[in-house]
Amino acid sequence: MTAPASLSAQEVAARIGASFGKQAFMATLGAKLLRVAPGEVDIELPVSPHLCQQHGFVHAGAVSSIADSACGYAALTTMPGGAGILTAEFKINLLAPAAGERLIARGKVIKAGRTLTLAMAEVFAEAKGVSKLCALMTATCMTIAGRDGVSD
Amino acid sequence: MTAPASLSAQEVAARIGASFGKQAFMATLGAKLLRVAPGEVDIELPVSPHLCQQHGFVHAGAVSSIADSACGYAALTTMPGGAGILTAEFKINLLAPAAGERLIARGKVIKAGRTLTLAMAEVFAEAKGVSKLCALMTATCMTIAGRDGVSD
Amino acid sequence: MTAPASLSAQEVAARIGASFGKQAFMATLGAKLLRVAPGEVDIELPVSPHLCQQHGFVHAGAVSSIADSACGYAALTTMPGGAGILTAEFKINLLAPAAGERLIARGKVIKAGRTLTLAMAEVFAEAKGVSKLCALMTATCMTIAGRDGVSD
Amino acid sequence: MTAPASLSAQEVAARIGASFGKQAFMATLGAKLLRVAPGEVDIELPVSPHLCQQHGFVHAGAVSSIADSACGYAALTTMPGGAGILTAEFKINLLAPAAGERLIARGKVIKAGRTLTLAMAEVFAEAKGVSKLCALMTATCMTIAGRDGVSD
Secondary structure, eight states, rough: OOOOOOOOOHHHHHHHHHHHHOOOHHHTTTTTEEEETTEEEEEEEEOOOOGGGTTTOOHHHHHHHEEEEHHHHHHTTTTOOOOOOEEEEEEEEEEEESSSEEEEEEEEEEEOOSSSSEEEEEEEEETTTTEEEEEEEEEEEEEEOOOOOOOO | OOOHHHOOOHHHHHHHHHHHHHHHHHHHHTTEEEETTTEEEEEEEEOOGGGGGTSSBBBBHHHHHHHHHHHHHHHHSSSOOOOEEEEEEEEEEESOOSSSSEEEEEEEEEEEOEEEEEEEEEEEETTTTEEEEEEEEEEEEEOOOSSSTTTO | OOOOOOOOOHHHHHHHHHHHHHHHHHHTTOEEEEETTTTTEEEEEOOOOGGGGGGSSSHHHHHHHHHHHHHHHHHHHTTTTEEEEEEEEEEEOOOOOOSSEEEEEEEEEEEEOOSEEEEEEEEEEEEEEEEEEEEEEEEEEEOOOTTTOOOO | OOOOOTTTTTHHHHHHHHHHHHHHHHHTTTTTEEEETTTTTEEEEOOOOGGGGGGGGGGGHHHHHOOOOOOHHHTTTTTTOEEEEEEEEEEEOOOOOOOSSSEEEEEEEEEEEEEEEEEEEEEEEEETTTTEEEEEEEEEEEHHHHHHHHOO
């Protein structure tokens, strides 16, 4: 997979970094952008009590949040400059308790289209040096062009 | 839909309230439990900058978080005392920007089963007295019995 | 919900009927178009051994097929003349064995958009006069304009 | 991934073959079991007019049918003898028209659990020697033990 013709790898990384920096919700979670490559974005989330549900695991909604951003930004790496991105839908299967020291969401593009792009994210829970798949998301991302306020 | 035989309506409401109170992530979001009825739970989320994505809308992950809790607690109203609940999977379709003064997630049980319960949540965005459907979730919730630390 | 400005209710019904008639797969299943209304389409499928899986229930794929067509045609009732429709994605939850005399898929539009329309279908299994919800689908349908061979 | 302790690879293949042979709907479609390995099952579907929708592509429901069976049988390869399998839910993203000479659904287990198993299937459309990903499914399969008539 290659970056859009008009943007260099550095420009793509800068674009994703700038947009991620504007996602206040990622700061609320404590999530960090870990890696950007053509068609791939990884996001890290340290496990913390303020993210947990009633059994002490990270809430499925917090897991979904980093998986959704990883999918969306993976998709954005393939989109032309000036376009914005919105998630149309996603599904997540929760496979194991999200616990340990940190979660890593690894997003990648499955198929990039002009209007719709399918991305997938695997979320791994890392505990004591062991990494375990705890969730799997598929997300449909929509390219938005020419709408005020929706540009990335 | 009726509450489990062994629990009165008051006991069900107390059970949901106690479990919701332990979801630290709901406090992080600023979400409040609005209504509990047999098979139905509503959760309110005031829109706030700390929840937003890069275009100023509430992040799809935050929308999903209240929808997931609304589905899960709607399902829990139908479960026997002592059982715990986990989400096995959910899918959410995002229909309109989540913006305005507040979001309301209305969860309800579609079919309660012994092991798996299907619930649905509609999320409405309220702005200037107008309420608009902004997301729709279906969630599969799993009844957990006899596992340490997973009881609600 | 109203039909597209340019088409009368009769024209919408004729349009759906003509497109359904071209779905050879519906004939293979034995499915019939039962009802067309603005934003709503019902499809009937008599239960038959040629549709079954290994336990004697109707295969989840056959259930999905009528639910998908019910969603797609419900969405098509809201689209401008000349446009074609494709399903971008769907999710189905299977709630009870699909058995009895016949299945009815009731599709309806949740939100009609210019490019994407969300529809939902409930599938009921009818046995000895009792109707039971056996599946629930949400589907994202895409309006296709100006592509050769994709017009409905 | 290994086959259940009590079954040899040959026994697993025989088990899947016997169950597939009882799926009358697979014969209605014209689908064939192509390959069985621990945690993996491939199903082939020759493209034929009786499977098509109104634009001449294979109907999304037919695509889903082989993907669902590929997921379910991939999951069954990991289950103990005597258990039966049912699909609880699946989601499919349709990425390109399902056309050409034949479709191949490649199912594989993502995580096998005692009660729930997540499987994924990629569906490829083969035309003139070129294979193209046309659909992606994730499916939650449920292990059924001790229910009359549900054994595979």
